[in-house]
Amino acid sequence: MNLKQTLAVVGVAVGMAAQPLFAADINWDMANEYNDTSIHAEGDKIFSAKLAELTGGAIKITHHFGGSIGFKSKDQLDAVGDGALPIADTYVGPLGGIDPVFLLPSLPFLAKTPEEARKLFEAARSGYEAVFADNNQKLLWASPWPPSGIWAKKPVGDLEALAGLKIRTYDANGTITLQEANAAPIQLSWADVVPQLSTGGVEAVLTSAEAGANAKFWEHLDHFTEVNYAMPLNMVHINLDTWDGLSPEHQEAVMAAAKAGEDHVWQSVVTRVGENYAQMQAEEMTVVTDVDPAFLAALLEAGQKAREEWLVKTGDVGKAILDAYMSN
Template sequence: MSKITKFLAAATLAITPAAFGGAAQADSINWDMANEYNDTSIHAEGDKVFSETLSKLTDGGITITHHFGGSIGFKSKDQLDAVGDGALPIADTYVGPLGGIDPMFLLPSLPFLAKTPADARKLFNAARDEYDAIFAANNQKLLWASPWPPSGIWANKPVDSLDALAGLKIRTYDANGTITLQEAGGAPIQLSWADVVPQLSTGGIEAVLTSAEGGTNAKFWEQLSHFTEVNYAMPLNMVHINLDVWNDLSDDQKAAVTEAAKAAEDYVWAAVEKRVSENYATMTENGLTVVTGVDSGYLDALNEAGAKARAEWLEKTGAKGQAILDAYMK
């Protein structure tokens, strides 16, 4: 029995379709749900918990067709517009590339701000009202957020010093990483997830800033030999639904979606706690070298390099951003 199946079996003991209006609606609903990341990712697991719980709660009245790995044709940077316009009813989106739409989406990936799951969740909760407002302004409703494990550096060598980073063509996932690694002497290139493996294959990049989770799902050990743990940030995916789709639901259906979203959120935040050790074990089994315990001076230098990204974010968000950071730091 898989971890997801065990989780759902336990959850089913506590919730029944009767709690949400009994029998399924006469007209069944099916939503296409986009996710740029692999079907084995922690976010995909959360999506599956959501869809399976929702189907149970509605007696099959609401079902979801998953499109993992960007298979429906949208990258994360496209998904906010796609859901707002109704091209997609629902999506699971890495929000960093949306920083150009609203800088609040860059908050979770501010360098060396949130380095543990508890930190990441506290930071999200401090900004939750702002995210709700941003999605509402884009004709959407935020359902839940899920974290990535801490980001490190995948390469064909240990990247455990500024000398090792110097001139390295490294993929970053948003503007924060690009600014930070450029300040630290690297040669960063911001890429969507779907473009990473092709660029590795052609030599367009030599290294990747992402979590052990991301690289494990993509089997980076087929092209790279080392992962250096730097705990750069714990960025977030967010699951959002078109507001017209949401408003068309009955009260019972809305309650079911809300309960299923909570089940998915609880699953993912609990799973991330042990995900790193599981990833490291898989990476080692596949011959990859995990570099831990890097020099504190190197980490201090990366943190200092990230000061520009943090300052630029505060300049763009002003008093609103400072209030969120103040609430987080309490």
């Protein structure tokens, strides 16, 4: 079921489940640094529509996509914890400086399929929940990005093509990995990527086909190389005081709506890559999928340092998460 179909089903049901106990009007601003056409924005819209249904319109969410409310992902944990925002959908890689557990989803070549990414999230869910709780927040759900590849003005299919390339990375793991591969990585928030492409500050971007298509990267770049580097996560989190101020019935409704948003994104990500590739090819981009296994092996080796550093930082907690992931 696509987004329009899902929203239509939700719309038909609006009001049917409403009960008199949902009387108060609650208005939340919800931040998301990514475009309103992104897969994560779709999940947010499903969440707010379902929440309106379940509460008879008592809880209303105003979405702020594309960073339009003024917060980048790296700022959103503090903003929600402090109450400047009641709720946000955040790419968690930039939060690795707050707690290294947030760098788990982007460990290179650890989770390369939706099934692996969800299994990895479930193995670490309690760890994420604990960090959010320590920062006066509650984790509602997580949603994946499709696998990361390399957007550039040329095919990037070997280490020679990567050498010295000014490439945007989205967190410390990517920076370490690409440094080890002799590229020239620059870590940037999403809102800064297109301006840097426009001025030549970066020549290439490590991100998914999804993210690049939403930002119309074909206006600056004409090749995408499928390396399936990682499937990073966005997480939706709510201020704990806001959560505690809800009635039990409203809390139940929030969690049910969160499940609807989460399920939609995890289901959609399975077919999203093919849809992205079709759109990119329609824009006359070259999509390279038959990547030399030797290049992928070299990138895997380059990522070893990032994996080792993550385990040092997380200690027994990180080892337990990886052991649980590998054993399932």
